[in-house]
Amino acid sequence: MxxxxxxxxxxxxxxxxxxxxxxxxxxxxxAWNDDQAVQAARSVMEPIPxxxxxxxxxxxxxxxxxxxxxxxxTGPGYLAYVPGGxxxxxxxxxxxxxxxxxxxxxxxxxxxxxxxEATVIRWFCDLIGYAGTAGGFLTSGGSLANxxxxxxxxxxxxxxxxxxxxxxTSNQAHHSxxxxxxxAGFPVENVRNxxxxxxxxxxxxxxxxxxxxxxKAGGRPLMIVAHAGTTNTGAVDDLDALAELADRERLWLxxxxxxxxxxxxxxxxxxxxxxxxxxxxxxxxxHKSLFxxxxxxxxxxxxxxxxxxxxxxxGDYLPTxxxxxxFVDFSQISPELSRDFRxxxxxxxxxxxxxxxxxxxxxxxxxxxxxxxxxxxALDAELVDTLEIVAEPQLxxxxxxxxxxxxxxxxxxxxxxxxxxxxxxxxxxxLNSTMLxxxxxxxxxxxxxxxxxxxxxxxxxxxxxxxxxxxx
Ligand SMILES: Cc1ncc(COP(=O)(O)O)c(C=O)c1O
Numbered sequence: 223m224x225x226x227x228x229x230x231x232x233x234x235x236x237x238x239x240x241x242x243x244x245x246x247x248x249x250x251x252x253a254w255n256d257d258q259a260v261q262a263a264r265s266v267m268e269p270i271p272x273x274x275x276x277x278x279x280x281x282x283x284x285x286x287x288x289x290x291x292x293x294x295x296t297g298p299g300y301l302a303y304v305p306g307g308x309x310x311x312x313x314x315x316x317x318x319x320x321x322x323x324x325x326x327x328x329x330x331x332x333x334x335x336x337x338x339e340a341t342v343i344r345w346f347c348d349l350i351g352y353a354g355t356a357g358g359f360l361t362s363g364g365s366l367a368n369x370x371x372x373x374x375x376x377x378x379x380x381x382x383x384x385x386x387x388x389x390x391t392s393n394q395a396h397h398s399x400x401x402x403x404x405x406a407g408f409p410v411e412n413v414r415n416x417x418x419x420x421x422x423x424x425x426x427x428x429x430x431x432x433x434x435x436x437x438k439a440g441g442r443p444l445m446i447v448a449h450a451g452t453t454n455t456g457a458v459d460d461l462d463a464l465a466e467l468a469d470r471e472r473l474w475l476x477x478x479x480x481x482x483x484x485x486x487x488x489x490x491x492x493x494x495x496x497x498x499x500x501x502x503x504x505x506x507x508x509h510k511s512l513f514x515x516x517x518x519x520x521x522x523x524x525x526x527x528x529x530x531x532x533x534x535x536x537g538d539y540l541p542t543x544x545x546x547x548x549f550v551d552f553s554q555i556s557p558e559l560s561r562d563f564r565x566x567x568x569x570x571x572x573x574x575x576x577x578x579x580x581x582x583x584x585x586x587x588x589x590x591x592x593x594x595x596x597x598x599x600a601l602d603a604e605l606v607d608t609l610e611i612v613a614e615p616q617l618x619x620x621x622x623x624x625x626x627x628x629x630x631x632x633x634x635x636x637x638x639x640x641x642x643x644x645x646x647x648x649x650x651x652x653l654n655s656t657m658l659x660x661x662x663x664x665x666x667x668x669x670x671x672x673x674x675x676x677x678x679x680x681x682x683x684x685x686x687x688x689x690x691x692x693x694x
Pocket of ligand 1: 304362364366396451519
């Protein structure tokens with residue numbers, strides 16, 4: 223199974239040929255494609271092969287059959303959900319990490335390699351404003367970071383019997399918050415979805431009132447999960463107000479900054495996310511606003527000792543654990559033991575380019591979202607009251623819909639579904655919808671490092687054309 227140097231080179235060159243072609247064609251590839259989706263999926267159903275086949279044939283099957291169907295999450299036209307694009311530099315890091323295959327779960331097994339991960343965590347702590355006592359670890363994504371945050375808060379603050387412990391979040395929370403709570407053992411009804419204001423931010427007064435009601439009824443409030451950028455509209459909760467409330471009520475404050483967190487690199491982002499460092503824990507998702515390929519999330523905790531208290535376990539067969547506070551055994555502060563060396567995906571691109579281009583690109587996304595909102599307002603003026611911006615960009619997400627006087631909600635939702643389908647039909651962009659107060663709205667999330675003004679203009683032109691057609 224060991225590849226000779228030349229065999230490895232040959233395999234890499236064949237892969238590179240395919241990758242170069244894939245990347246050079248990205249701007250012209252469809253933003254989504256559901257043609258032959260079922261056939262494509264069925265074509266890769268097969269029993270385990272006893273013998274191998276030539277690399278060309280395997281790569282062809284992957285690139286020609288599997289990759290082209292579905293959403294083109296890598297391309298510049300992907301403006302749905304929360305894109306990132308996937309920096310190729312990070313994929314090179316995966317190759318290096320995979321071949322060197324170091325074990326980073328325990329510091330002594332790879333002291334300097336594990337330290338690279340600890341250094342990346344330190345960079346992130348500095349970025350959000352956490353002091354030297356903070357710590358954290360890389361996860362596979364935001365959902366798992368939210369799960370570990372809730373488990374940590376539960377272990378530190380709620381004790382063994384947490385059935386009465388209550389979690390407060392907004393009615394705009396990402397579904398991973400409820401999922402995490404349920405997986406962490408809380409009954410569904412222990413998660414309170416609090417009302418939001420006209421900008422889709424949780425209302426601290428409504429939260430305080432619910433806390434009051436719950437305490438009077440004998441409930442045990444445990445934690446608040448705030449959002450530093452909701453998935454629906456990019457709404458950023460008033461983190462300072464929630465931190466004050468959490469302090470007063472002695473609650474753990476977790477901030478889900480999976481989408482918004484890395485905007486802390488920008489001046490406008492820092493203003494918008496003021497108070498983030500006051501949270502007890504923060505979810506970040508480098509595979510969103512740091513443009514990495516899927517598979518890299520992060521949980522930071524203001525007091526690293528809390529992570530240790532929640533996770534530390536020893537086993538007789540393990541290598542020696544570090545007792546030096548300068549270093550960290552990641553398996554002792556997180557749920558995983560063996561796992562991939564995720565930090566290289568972050569470390570390598572930042573070492574190669576510095577952080578400045580990330581900052582610049584995130585600033586560009588803020589500009590593009592504002593530009594899109596201004597153009598939609600102009601379109602509304604042109605078409606006279608037909609287009610409503612339901613959520614102005616707080617970061618790089620906005621939401622809008624067509625409105626018609628006298629049209630009932632269901633008919634209006636159907637109209638907006640047709641609007642969305644006709645914007646997406648030419649396959650130059652892919653937008654998605656969500657529901658806000660029972661109304662179907664269309665979202666634009668500008669976040670991929672590959673999305674620039676040209677594609678946003680094209681998107682706006684498609685919106686204009688679809689709106690005009692539906693207005694006739
Ligand atoms: C606000 C927010 N939280 C959590 C998540 C879940 O992150 P992941 O998909 O990395 O598990 C998302 C994903 O879009 C998100 O937008």
